[in-house]
Amino acid sequence: MQKTTFINLLMFLLLCFTSQAQLQSPEEYLKFKKGDRFLRHHQVVSYYEYVAAQNPSQVKLIQYGSTNEGRPLIAAVVASAENFAALEEIRTNNLKAIGLLDGKPSTRKQPAIAWMSYNVHGNESCGTNTAPFVIHELLNPNSARSKAILANTVVILDPSINPDGYDRYANWYNQKVGAKYNANAAAWEHQEPWPGGRFNHYIFDLNRDWAWQVQKESQERMALYRQWMPQLHADFHEQGVESPYYFSPAAKPYHEDITAWQREFQKIIGDYNKKDFDKNGWLYFSKERFDLLYPSYGDTYPTYNGAFGMTYEQGGSGRAGLGIVKRDGDTLTLKQRIDHHFSTSFACLDAISANADKAVTEFIKFHDNTSKNPIGPYKSYVIKTKGEEARVKEFLNYLDKEGFQYGVAGKDYMANGYSYHDDKAGFVKVEAEDVVFNLYQPRSMFLKILMEPKTMVEDSMTYDITSWSLPYAYGLKAYALKDRLNPAGKVNFENKITKAENAYAYLARWQSFSDLKFLSAIMQKGIKVRSAAKSFEIEGQTYPAGTLVITRTGNERLGAQLEKILTEEATKLGVGLTAVTTGMATKGSDFGSENVVFLKMPKVATVAGEGISTTGFGEVWHFFDQQIQYPITVLPENTLGSTNLAQFDVLILPGGNYNRILNESALGKIKEWVRNGGRLIAIENALKALAGKEGFELKAKEDEKKKESDESKLKIYGNAERESISEETPGSIYRVTMDTTHPLAFGYGNTYFSLVLEGAAYQYLNDGWNVGVTKSKDLIAGFAGVKAQEKLKNSLIWGVQDMGRGNVVYLANNPLFRGFWQNGKLLFGNAVFVLGN
Numbered sequence: 091m092q093k094t095t096f097i098n099l100l101m102f103l104l105l106c107f108t109s110q111a112q113l114q115s116p117e118e119y120l121k122f123k124k125g126d127r128f129l130r131h132h133q134v135v136s137y138y139e140y141v142a143a144q145n146p147s148q149v150k151l152i153q154y155g156s157t158n159e160g161r162p163l164i165a166a167v168v169a170s171a172e173n174f175a176a177l178e179e180i181r182t183n184n185l186k187a188i189g190l191l192d193g194k195p196s197t198r199k200q201p202a203i204a205w206m207s208y209n210v211h212g213n214e215s216c217g218t219n220t221a222p223f224v225i226h227e228l229l230n231p232n233s234a235r236s237k238a239i240l241a242n243t244v245v246i247l248d249p250s251i252n253p254d255g256y257d258r259y260a261n262w263y264n265q266k267v268g269a270k271y272n273a274n275a276a277a278w279e280h281q282e283p284w285p286g287g288r289f290n291h292y293i294f295d296l297n298r299d300w301a302w303q304v305q306k307e308s309q310e311r312m313a314l315y316r317q318w319m320p321q322l323h324a325d326f327h328e329q330g331v332e333s334p335y336y337f338s339p340a341a342k343p344y345h346e347d348i349t350a351w352q353r354e355f356q357k358i359i360g361d362y363n364k365k366d367f368d369k370n371g372w373l374y375f376s377k378e379r380f381d382l383l384y385p386s387y388g389d390t391y392p393t394y395n396g397a398f399g400m401t402y403e404q405g406g407s408g409r410a411g412l413g414i415v416k417r418d419g420d421t422l423t424l425k426q427r428i429d430h431h432f433s434t435s436f437a438c439l440d441a442i443s444a445n446a447d448k449a450v451t452e453f454i455k456f457h458d459n460t461s462k463n464p465i466g467p468y469k470s471y472v473i474k475t476k477g478e479e480a481r482v483k484e485f486l487n488y489l490d491k492e493g494f495q496y497g498v499a500g501k502d503y504m505a506n507g508y509s510y511h512d513d514k515a516g517f518v519k520v521e522a523e524d525v526v527f528n529l530y531q532p533r534s535m536f537l538k539i540l541m542e543p544k545t546m547v548e549d550s551m552t553y554d555i556t557s558w559s560l561p562y563a564y565g566l567k568a569y570a571l572k573d574r575l576n577p578a579g580k581v582n583f584e585n586k587i588t589k590a591e592n593a594y595a596y597l598a599r600w601q602s603f604s605d606l607k608f609l610s611a612i613m614q615k616g617i618k619v620r621s622a623a624k625s626f627e628i629e630g631q632t633y634p635a636g637t638l639v640i641t642r643t644g645n646e647r648l649g650a651q652l653e654k655i656l657t658e659e660a661t662k663l664g665v666g667l668t669a670v671t672t673g674m675a676t677k678g679s680d681f682g683s684e685n686v687v688f689l690k691m692p693k694v695a696t697v698a699g700e701g702i703s704t705t706g707f708g709e710v711w712h713f714f715d716q717q718i719q720y721p722i723t724v725l726p727e728n729t730l731g732s733t734n735l736a737q738f739d740v741l742i743l744p745g746g747n748y749n750r751i752l753n754e755s756a757l758g759k760i761k762e763w764v765r766n767g768g769r770l771i772a773i774e775n776a777l778k779a780l781a782g783k784e785g786f787e788l789k790a791k792e793d794e795k796k797k798e799s800d801e802s803k804l805k806i807y808g809n810a811e812r813e814s815i816s817e818e819t820p821g822s823i824y825r826v827t828m829d830t831t832h833p834l835a836f837g838y839g840n841t842y843f844s845l846v847l848e849g850a851a852y853q854y855l856n857d858g859w860n861v862g863v864t865k866s867k868d869l870i871a872g873f874a875g876v877k878a879q880e881k882l883k884n885s886l887i888w889g890v891q892d893m894g895r896g897n898v899v900y901l902a903n904n905p906l907f908r909g910f911w912q913n914g915k916l917l918f919g920n921a922v923f924v925l926g927n
């Protein structure tokens with residue numbers, strides 16, 4: 091051996107040794123002891139940055155976005171040096187193999203890709219505190235286990251999916267804890283205040299948002315997810331303090347389409363998960379509570395995209411703090427919680443690594459099979475477009491977000507299909523401009539599950555809603571077909587904007603959520619807007635009730651700016667706009683008529699705090715602040731009785747328990763405000779606070795008084811849980827018959843499909859407007875318990891009561907639920923902007 095070679099080798103070894111020895115543990119780098127405090131998000135980020143900088147040949151740190159409060163969202167891609175050098179090839183090979191990228195994958199042996207997400211629920215805080223230890227151990231040069239994992243697996247670590255929620259919890263807890271934690275469950279550090287750290291900034295549950303991506307964090311994360319399409323996704327949560335640990339196999343119901351291999355892997359991974367737990371005597375459970383049905387979770391979304399989706403649940407959550415005494419007298423500590431999540435993080439990686447080849451092959455097979463031989467009876471879908479362009483466009487935006495392919499029919503023909511709207515099979519006349527798409531495309535199963543009219547629920551004991559079919563959520567006239575239809579060309583919606591010199595008025599139809607955004611935008615730019623209370627015909631066109639009429643009169647001071655603002659906003663939002671040169675209708679009312687109503691720009695308030703549904707409030711807040719970008723004042727619940735309501739036109743009560751908030755005097759004040767012209771909008775279980783109260787027409791339906799025979803009293807104790815769900819509907823779709831002449835229903839046809847989440851039901855109003863009601867046979871899809879079904883027959887869904895000069899709007903269903911039921915948003919807009927003018 092030559093001298094220089096020897097020195098080079100020595101230098102190389104020295105370099106290896108020092109760089110490895112130099113990688114400090116999280117404890118060394120951040121100067122703490124595992125479990126002695128909650129790290130803050132920026133500390134975890136700084137550790138990940140440090141690790142990436144120290145390991146440039148094994149770690150790629152990606153900032154894929156930022157939260158509403160400006161915190162960075164990061165993911166670290168960790169691989170062996172060999173795989174790391176070919177990382178882009180590995181990523182693109184994976185996409186090519188499943189048809190998401192053009193071209194043939196290279197012949198390079200493909201590792202599995204495993205993605206670990208921590209802390210989607212912010213106060214399930216041991217996840218983010220585990221993540222630094224996981225990356226450190228994964229890069230431990232002395233760990234044979236880590237080496238074995240990285241030899242055939244690329245690992246993506248997201249240390250905190252929901253940093254705003256996480257810091258809300260961690261900062262609060264750090265302020266409450268003393269020099270030493272107090273393990274007494276009664277201590278204030280175990281009583282997290284409303285709304286808790288579970289949710290993101292807008293109080294949305296990010297673990298219900300995977301498929302819909304209403305929230306910024308989800309949009310940004312899913313864009314990265316689809317660039318990688320992992321074979322495994324593990325989602326780390328926490329549950330109640332008294333439940334020790336949950337891991338897969340998951341509970342029933344499973345979605346019927348989950349493949350045999352995915353089911354088998356649930357068991358395989360269970361065997362890995364239990365190893366440390368059995369060895370150390372840690373308690374756990376599996377096969378209970380956490381099911382695989384609703385497609386918008388961190389386990390189901392990956393599963394329907396061909397991966398193994400896993401939920402892990404440590405006992406703890408926002409109650410546990412650094413240590414808490416449980417009922418059995420033992421103390422649960424943060425350190426234990428971290429150790430458990432650390433253990434399953436590696437169990438999960440061991441399992442995928444031991445099955446890496448098969449995981450990759452089966453993943454490709456899954457995508458190949460489902461896109462060549464789509465699952466289920468229906469292979470194609472037709473969306474009727476004529477006159478429905480605005481709604482259809484919103485749906486296509488969703489398909490675009492998820493990268494699905496579609497096009498136009500291209501010619502007229504007849505086909506046999508299932509009509510979502512009529513809930514029956516029959517002939518459909520497909521017209522050239524209709525949108526068509528089929529399941530012969532990548533990620534076919536996921537698309538199928540989003541579109542399936544009725545989801546099969548093998549076991550009614552589910553954790554979440556049991557129906558979500560997108561044609562109902564988007565209010566589409568849609569058909570599912572057994573035959574394959576291929577799109578014949580690109581969809582091209584022309585945004586028709588006509589201008590006119592000396593236009594008398596501009597008209598915008600009121601059809602979709604975009605029209606509401608348009609109204610919000612132009613009102614805030616000082617434009618005065620009217621709304622047609624009835625349909626009319628002018629210059630050869632018919633316009634339905636609800637059409638926005640923007641006359642030059644009243645807007646003179648804007649001069650030429652009027653047309654400029656209107657066309658700019660209409661273009662930006664994809665809204666059609668027609669200029670007319672007269673105010674005289676050929677049918678219906680002229681624009682100076684009392685039937686063309688001036689819309690006052692409403693001052694809107696809502697209420698937040700203890701007792702109010704967290705996510706119910708969040709949905710209202712996000713709707714105004716982000717979706718329509720319209721000012722809203724949020725009143726703390728304890729000031730509702732003392733605030734001068736006269737400064738507001740609209741008060742929204744999100745779902746919640748108002749027993750304490752709406753005492754007699756507060757309710758009296760609100761009634762007086764309504765009589766003086768205020769508009770009260772109550773959503774979902776906020777209706778309970780008004781039902782049966784003096785002055786309110788709303789009445790809850792009584793429970794059926796059963797004639798119980800002696801025998802029927804013999805209930806079986808073991809069936810109690812199952813019996814209780816007979817009174818519930820965890821989220822089923824009902825047909826609602828609409829009174830289309832009422833302003834609350836403007837923009838809708840005779841039928842609306844509503845997601846019913848509550849077993850509570852209300853009678854038709856005796857003295858008021860029953861704008862949306864169910865009749866006797868209106869359950870369309872999803873599970874509803876027998877008793878709930880009975881109650882929900884002939885019940886009020888949307889109602890309006892005129893009270894003095896004001897109104898009370900009863901929304902027994904929540905049209906803003908999770909922000910994904912797109913078709914409900916215009917109706918909510920009617921309640922806020924159109925009604926009562």
Ligand SMILES: [Zn+2]
Pocket residue numbers: 210211214297327328
């Ligand atoms: Zn959780």
